[in-house]
Amino acid sequence: MKHRPGRHFLQIPGPTNVPDRVLRAIDRPTIDHRGPDFALLGKEVLEGCRAIFQTSDPVIIFPSSGTGAWEACIVNTLSPGDKVLAFETGQFAVLWQAMGKRLGLDVEFVPGDWRHGVDPAQVEARLVEDHAHTIKAVMVVHNETSTGVTSRIPEIRKAIDNARHPALLLVDTVSSLASIEYKHGEWGVDVTVSGSQKGLMLPPGLGFNAVSKKAIAASKTNRMTRSYWDWDEMLKANVSGYFPYTPATNLLYGLREAIAMLMEEGLQEVFARHRRHGEATRAAVQCWGLEVLALDPREYSSSLTAVIMPQGHDADHFRNIALDKYDISLGTGLGKVKGKVFRIGHLGDFNDLMLIGSLGGVEMGLRAAGVPHNAGGVQAAMDSLSKESVPTPVNQVTAVR
Numbered sequence: 001m002k003h004r005p006g007r008h009f010l011q012i013p014g015p016t017n018v019p020d021r022v023l024r025a026i027d028r029p030t031i032d033h034r035g036p037d038f039a040l041l042g043k044e045v046l047e048g049c050r051a052i053f054q055t056s057d058p059v060i061i062f063p064s065s066g067t068g069a070w071e072a073c074i075v076n077t078l079s080p081g082d083k084v085l086a087f088e089t090g091q092f093a094v095l096w097q098a099m100g101k102r103l104g105l106d107v108e109f110v111p112g113d114w115r116h117g118v119d120p121a122q123v124e125a126r127l128v129e130d131h132a133h134t135i136k137a138v139m140v141v142h143n144e145t146s147t148g149v150t151s152r153i154p155e156i157r158k159a160i161d162n163a164r165h166p167a168l169l170l171v172d173t174v175s176s177l178a179s180i181e182y183k184h185g186e187w188g189v190d191v192t193v194s195g196s197q198k199g200l201m202l203p204p205g206l207g208f209n210a211v212s213k214k215a216i217a218a219s220k221t222n223r224m225t226r227s228y229w230d231w232d233e234m235l236k237a238n239v240s241g242y243f244p245y246t247p248a249t250n251l252l253y254g255l256r257e258a259i260a261m262l263m264e265e266g267l268q269e270v271f272a273r274h275r276r277h278g279e280a281t282r283a284a285v286q287c288w289g290l291e292v293l294a295l296d297p298r299e300y301s302s303s304l305t306a307v308i309m310p311q312g313h314d315a316d317h318f319r320n321i322a323l324d325k326y327d328i329s330l331g332t333g334l335g336k337v338k339g340k341v342f343r344i345g346h347l348g349d350f351n352d353l354m355l356i357g358s359l360g361g362v363e364m365g366l367r368a369a370g371v372p373h374n375a376g377g378v379q380a381a382m383d384s385l386s387k388e389s390v391p392t393p394v395n396q397v398t399a400v401r
Helices: 020-026 036-053 066-077 091-102 120-129 153-162 213-221 231-238 249-265 267-288 315-326 352-368 377-389
Strands: 009-011 059-063 083-087 106-110 135-141 168-172 191-195 206-211 304-308 328-330 341-345
Touching: 009 341, 009 352, 020 249, 036 059, 036 206, 036 249, 059 066, 059 231, 059 249, 066 091, 066 168, 066 191, 066 206, 066 213, 083 091, 083 120, 091 106, 091 135, 091 168, 106 120, 120 135, 120 153, 135 153, 153 168, 168 213, 206 213, 206 249, 213 231, 249 267, 267 304, 267 352, 267 377, 315 328, 315 341, 315 352, 328 341, 328 352, 341 352, 352 377
Parallel strands: 009 328, 083 106, 083 135, 135 168, 168 191
Antiparallel strands: 059 206, 191 206, 304 341
């Protein structure tokens, strides 16, 4: 293949760019996963994960994708035939509920338009109707990676509490953890599912379950068959920093470094940076005269922006032209919105100049593909970023020639 100078712009909403510090951390000799050095590493990353999930509850790390973490969540908390309440907010909500059905759950799947998150009022109304408490869990995708819509988890928790319902709250944070404010403990989530390849800035390969005491209690009595995904064996071994089977040792080196980077920046600063980038991206989209898929400003994602293509123009055709001419990868539309939207990822190890370069690639790609748009989106994004990042000079000094 022909050499392409410069660095490829990977602007899909995950896997994200892996920072050099994390790459260097992964590039270490593999150690004995039964030896004392590994125990220190294990304890450090397990404790660090609690800080990232903002909880004192255990966080279990599986060598897996986020899909594996979904399955671990289900098989440890529910039994075949259990009824669960899930909401169609996008493609990943569709896939999670489909997994539940394959595992024998009775899934009540509330239809949605893929442009809104979960309606807390709808959650409360449905649980109030469930006098016999047949619904055992509520399954919610926090940040829907296919749509750029973020559901309001604290309001959903309040809705469950208002209904005085004992259902477990199970939440997918694959594309929001370490990018968007999320508090597993304070928000009363029972199982938080996540993966390594997005806000955590790692390659794919680690799946996470943060588990409440209520979820652990459920795992003691549920009847779903499991072996590899069993929490009990993991929790026993994790006490001493070990795992019951071979862990992804070198990815754990990378995870330790990623946690250090996030804590050095400060979680609140990380969330603020992602918010700024989301706002700047939407400013560009608005200037281009295009439409963001998310409709409710309260639910705009800070991790990614899904953009609707004008009528008669195919999103994948545009993406292919942008890739070929400008070496930028943009997210494809998934499921119902395939060919209708493209997605700009702005999460992970990402700064203002990287965003401006990415949006420049998008704007040039729109022009090259003949997509109707207004010029100036990049300038609108720069204006959005500059209004917060450029300090007002205390003294104006006039240069003398």
